[in-house]
Amino acid sequence: MAGLLGTSLCGALLGLLCMSAPALAVEVKVPAEPLSAPVGRTAELTCTYSTSVGDNFALEWSFVPPGKPISASHPILYFTSGHLYPTGSKANRASLLQNPPTGGVATLKLTDVHPSDTGTYLCQVNNPPDFYSNGLGLINLTVLVPPSSPLCSQSGQTSVGSSAALRCSSSEGAPRPVYHWVRLGSSPTPSPGSMVQDDVSGQLILTNLSLTSSGTYRCVATNQMGSASCELTLSVMDPSKGRVAGAVIGVLLGVLFLSVAAFCLLRFQRERRKRPKETYGGSELREDAIAPGMSEQTSVRADSSNGLLERPHSASSVTTTKSKLPMVV
Incomplete structure (x- = not known):
C-alpha cells in the first residue's frame, strides 16, 4: 500500500512540473x-x-x-x-x-x-x-478584378441551313467571368435546340440557320466585381437568292452595254452625215491643172520679185497643137 501511494505521488508531482x-x-x-x-x-x-x-x-x-x-x-x-x-x-x-x-x-x-x-x-x-x-x-x-471589355468574333458559314459559332472572351477578370449571349431587337428568338451556349468558354453555337437568325447578338461577361459586354451582327444569306440576283445583275449589265454601243453608233452616223463632201465642178480650175497643149514638164523660171522659181522655156520642152506660121519679111 505504501508503495502504491509513493508511485501516485511521484506521478502527480511530475504532472504538475510538466504543466508549469x-x-x-x-x-x-x-x-x-x-x-x-x-x-x-x-x-x-x-x-x-x-x-x-x-x-x-x-x-x-x-x-x-x-x-x-x-x-x-x-x-x-x-x-x-x-x-x-x-x-x-x-x-x-x-x-x-x-x-x-x-x-x-x-x-x-x-x-x-x-x-x-x-x-x-x-x-x-x-x-x-x-x-x-x-x-x-x-x-x-x-x-x-472586374471583367475587361470582351471581344466578340464569328466563325463558320452564314448561309441558310449551315451552322455558325459566336465567341466571346475577356482578357482580364478575377474570378474568371461567366458569359451569357442574348439576342437584341424584336425578332423571334431561335428555337432552343438551334441555339446552344457555353457560359464558361463564352461560345454560342447556332445550327440550321434561317433568314430569321439574322440580327444583333450581345455577349455579357460577369463576375462578382462587375460586367462588360460586346455585340456582333449576324447576316444570314440565301444562296438561291444570291444566284438569282447575280443573273439579274448580269442581264442588266448586258442591256446597259448594248445601249451604250447603240448610242455610240447612232452618234457616229449622225456626225458623218453632217460632214461636207469635197466635189469639183466643170468650170473650176485646179492649181495643179496643166494648160491645154502643154506637157506635164513645164519650165521653171526664177522670179526674183516673189522668190518663185520657173524653168525657162525651150523648143524641145514646148509643144503646141497648131502648126508653125511662116515668118513675113
Whole structure:
C-alpha cells in the first residue's frame, strides 16, 4: 500500500512540473479560408503566434505565385534583431499591422493590391530554441478584378441551313467571368435546340440557320466585381437568292452595254452625215491643172520679185497643137 501511494505521488508531482513548464513549440495561426481583396484596395493577411519571444525571435513573410511550389517563394519582409527589413518587388507596399511584431500579432498589410498579388503568402515565425514545430502558416489571396471589355468574333458559314459559332472572351477578370449571349431587337428568338451556349468558354453555337437568325447578338461577361459586354451582327444569306440576283445583275449589265454601243453608233452616223463632201465642178480650175497643149514638164523660171522659181522655156520642152506660121519679111 505504501508503495502504491509513493508511485501516485511521484506521478502527480511530475504532472504538475510538466504543466508549469513553458511550452517550447511555436504555434502560428492563420485564416483557414482563402482571402480576397478588390484591385487597388488594401489587403490584411492575419497571422498570430504564441511563444515566449526571446533575443533570437525572427519573422518572415514571403510570396509564392500561383502554380509554383513553396520552395519558389519570394521574400516580402523580415523582422529580426528588433528591425524590419522590407524587400522584393512588394517592399514599398508591404508593412506590419503591429511593429515590432513581438506581441503575438504578425499581420501583413499590402496596399494598392495588383492582379499579380494573387497567390500564396507564407507567415513564418522562428524563435530558437523553439524548434518543435515549423511555425509556418499559409494564406491564399485572390485579387478581385472586374471583367475587361470582351471581344466578340464569328466563325463558320452564314448561309441558310449551315451552322455558325459566336465567341466571346475577356482578357482580364478575377474570378474568371461567366458569359451569357442574348439576342437584341424584336425578332423571334431561335428555337432552343438551334441555339446552344457555353457560359464558361463564352461560345454560342447556332445550327440550321434561317433568314430569321439574322440580327444583333450581345455577349455579357460577369463576375462578382462587375460586367462588360460586346455585340456582333449576324447576316444570314440565301444562296438561291444570291444566284438569282447575280443573273439579274448580269442581264442588266448586258442591256446597259448594248445601249451604250447603240448610242455610240447612232452618234457616229449622225456626225458623218453632217460632214461636207469635197466635189469639183466643170468650170473650176485646179492649181495643179496643166494648160491645154502643154506637157506635164513645164519650165521653171526664177522670179526674183516673189522668190518663185520657173524653168525657162525651150523648143524641145514646148509643144503646141497648131502648126508653125511662116515668118513675113
